[in-house]
Amino acid sequence: METKSSAVRAYRWEPDGLWLLDQRRLPAEERWVACRRPEDVARAIREMVVRGAPLIGVAGAYGVALACRLHAGDPDAVERAAEQLRTARPTAINLAWAVDRVMARLRREGYAAELAAEEAGRLADEDQHSCWRIGEAGATLMPVEGGVLTHCNTGALATAGIGTAAGVIRRAVARGHRLRVYATETRPYLQGARLTAWELSREGIDVTVITDGMAGYVMQKGLVQAVVVGADRVARNGDVANKIGTYGLAVLARAHGIPFYVAAPYSSVDLSLPDGDAIPIEHRDPAEVTQVAGVEVAPPGVPALHPAFDVTPAHLVTAIITDRGVRYPPYLRSLPLEEATAP
Numbered sequence: 318m319e320t321k322s323s324a325v326r327a328y329r330w331e332p333d334g335l336w337l338l339d340q341r342r343l344p345a346e347e348r349w350v351a352c353r354r355p356e357d358v359a360r361a362i363r364e365m366v367v368r369g370a371p372l373i374g375v376a377g378a379y380g381v382a383l384a385c386r387l388h389a390g391d392p393d394a395v396e397r398a399a400e401q402l403r404t405a406r407p408t409a410i411n412l413a414w415a416v417d418r419v420m421a422r423l424r425r426e427g428y429a430a431e432l433a434a435e436e437a438g439r440l441a442d443e444d445q446h447s448c449w450r451i452g453e454a455g456a457t458l459m460p461v462e463g464g465v466l467t468h469c470n471t472g473a474l475a476t477a478g479i480g481t482a483a484g485v486i487r488r489a490v491a492r493g494h495r496l497r498v499y500a501t502e503t504r505p506y507l508q509g510a511r512l513t514a515w516e517l518s519r520e521g522i523d524v525t526v527i528t529d530g531m532a533g534y535v536m537q538k539g540l541v542q543a544v545v546v547g548a549d550r551v552a553r554n555g556d557v558a559n560k561i562g563t564y565g566l567a568v569l570a571r572a573h574g575i576p577f578y579v580a581a582p583y584s585s586v587d588l589s590l591p592d593g594d595a596i597p598i599e600h601r602d603p604a605e606v607t608q609v610a611g612v613e614v615a616p617p618g619v620p621a622l623h624p625a626f627d628v629t630p631a632h633l634v635t636a637i638i639t640d641r642g643v644r645y646p647p648y649l650r651s652l653p654l655e656e657a658t659a660p
């Protein structure tokens with residue numbers, strides 16, 4: 318299965334450690350950060366040097382390999398480092414899932430850095446193939462010609478492959494769909510304006526940045542024929558946690574009769590949670606809201622909310638595009654995602 322593309326690569330596992338493309342500096346500057354200790358990786362995840370549900374899972378997995386190197390012969394120290402990695406950000410299940418998978422192998426076979434790195438590499442390869450399968454499954458759902466709105470960044474800067482929602486867009490364009498992509502800026506970190514616009518434009522994909530507040534306008538004007546977003550965690554009933562603002566897009570899409578697709582690997586599905594109310598929502602530093610490029614835009618002392626994610630109820634989701642096929646409601650409402658089968 319072809320999985321390569323011209324998509325950018327956001328991480329490199331090298332003999333001296335894990336190198337991460339510093340996504341806080343894009344698109345102005347392509348600067349790499351070296352992580353040689355597990356706490357370097359945990360900090361990079363917390364500070365969003367690296368971000369994106371599947372990709373922070375891969376980074377966390379390599380962080381375990383760094384922990385085995387640093388704490389050779391001290392399994393308890395590796396366990397403590399793994400706990401710091403798996404809890405660096407709470408919402409994306411991929412992080413805990415990936416770290417737990419590597420640790421399960423180490424507990425069986427020994428706390429060797431080579432084993433951890435091998436398992437992290439397998440995770441990355443699996444995510445590359447998963448992105449490709451998601452892209453292929455979702456491409457057929459995209460308009461042959463028209464506007465597609467996407468939120469946040471779900472591409473090669475969020476995964477080890479071509480992306481989830483952005484992977485759907487990439488594969489649809491590769492198949493000849495004539496798409497105009499509307500990328501919401503995605504305040505406050507600006508994943509859309511800074512990252513998605515950078516990723517897609519450098520590949521010649523027609524992308525237009527809009528403010529988050531323009532989503533209703535482009536839908537009302539008939540400029541958008543589909544919405545496709547990613548996910549950080551999907552509950553058993555199909556409720557979806559994703560970047561803040563996703564829920565509003567789903568409501569707008571439903572009001573305008575526009576299909577609202579979620580693209581996510583099964584590694585983002587958390588069958589232990591019955592519905593979206595149980596998904597932990599990360600609240601980040603309010604200064605990320607009140608400051609733009611380091612400039613205070615709100616009066617000093619005025620508080621700001623900063624939930625980094627929201628939950629879209631399954632009934633607003635047209636379909637979830639996964640690496641195991643497309644899932645349609647009401648299956649998502651009546652059956653756990655795992656047992657649901659495409660109609």
Ligand SMILES: CSC[C@H]1O[C@H](OP(=O)(O)O)[C@H](O)[C@@H]1O
Nearest residue numbers: 368369370471475547548559560
């Ligand atoms: C491939 S899904 C990426 C997912 O992660 C993003 O969150 P963040 O940028 O805070 O890591 C966003 O929710 C995307 O949909």
